[in-house]
Amino acid sequence: MPPRSNPSARQRRLGAELRALRVEAGLSTEQAAALLDTTRTVISSTEAGRHGVSPQRLRRIASAYGSTDPPLTDALLAMCSDRTRGWWEDFRNLLPQAFLDIAELEWHARGLRVSTTTHMPDQLQTEDYARALFRAAVPALTEPEVEARVAHRVQRHRALDRPDAPPCEFLVHESALRTQVGGPAVLRAQLRRLTTAAERDNVTLQAIPFTAGAHPTPGQAVLYAHAPVARLDTVLAHRTPAPDDLHHTQAHLTTYHLHLDHIRHIALPPAKTLDLIHTIASQLPGQRR
Structure with missing residues (x-):
């Protein structure tokens, strides 16, 4: 070839x-x-x-x-x-390679585990929420760059929405749930997006409350993608919206697997997570009583 x-x-x-x-x-x-x-x-x-x-x-x-x-x-x-052309190829030469790599990784994963502290999980972000994040980037992005990133991020929803979507676990810190990215109206819509996603059989959503105290990977987003065999698992750990490093070594896989297990243990169960989300939404300015 x-x-x-x-x-x-x-x-x-x-x-x-x-x-x-x-x-x-x-x-x-x-x-x-x-x-x-x-x-x-x-x-x-x-x-x-x-x-x-x-x-x-x-x-x-x-x-x-x-x-x-x-x-x-x-x-x-x-x-x-598998020689199928993935949807992310439409963004080649428009976005950094890391964006394509992440989308490809998610699409082929047999299961996803995600934890975030400072922002909502990429895979569940609304268009307006993602746009507000990218507009806050330093150095500043041009509007075409912002819109390309937003389009790509919204397309990543497809990995979760398709009929054969893998099981997905999302661990979201309360600080991310409360930070008004884009303002109260944008956050309110984003919180609704979370609760809608949580209704799916393949999605587990848990919040890490402030009362949980310290936990592994503070300030760091983690994406753990399960493969058909454990040796081919991949973990991505980053502190910015544009990560550039995928890890495959057994040491990294074991470390982050343990981190995610610990975070899951201290997080609220799904039902109480939804209660917290509803409480936060009700406290936002402009919410109808």
């Missing part, structure tokens, strides 16, 4: 896993090239995600590297077999 000048997150992850399999087999790039009857350049390009891999070739690679994990091989085969 021809080289790809700008590989997607999924392509880069597939290449990284092929490199990991080669390293686990104790093979150098030269030795792998000899086994697969190719060149060192092709091996390196494939592992960087710049050179496509067919399902047939992937099976040959797994066999040559002595892989003994059929579920992992099946998951990798699915990654290289």
Whole structure:
């Protein structure tokens, strides 16, 4: 398959896993090239995600590297077999690569766990709420840049709205629920969006009250995406609306899995979360009594 000048997150992850399999087999790039009857350049390009891999070739690679994990091989085969053009490709050359990577990650996830402290979860933001966030960016964004980001963020709702949407857990700090991003009317509509999302069978929404005190990852948003096999899970932890780093190491996955478990434990149950949201909405200026 021809080289790809700008590989997607999924392509880069597939290449990284092929490199990991080669390293686990104790093979150098030269030795792998000899086994697969190719060149060192092709091996390196494939592992960087710049050179496509067919399902047939992937099976040959797994066999040559002595892989003994059929579920992992099946998951990798699915990654290289899926050539569907994702909706996020419409934003290529309009937004930073990180925005496309996150959308692609969410779309293919088998489950999502999200925690936020300073703002509402990206996946549940209304158009007006997202626009207010992006207009507050420093350095300032142009209006076309703002609108492109807003359109992309609203499109991310599709990962949750589709018939086969994965289970999604949202842990939202009370500070995010109370911060009037865009003003009272925008926040009121945003709170309604949360309560509507919470009605879905695949969505669990829990608030972290001020009374819960300290907790892991303060001021940091966390997105944990489950894959078909745990080895392919991915975590994104960031402090700004434009993250640029996806983590796959076992150390990162374990750490943030534990963090999210702890936060879930101290958060309000779903029913009390809705009570808190209704209370906050009723206290907003302009609310009809």
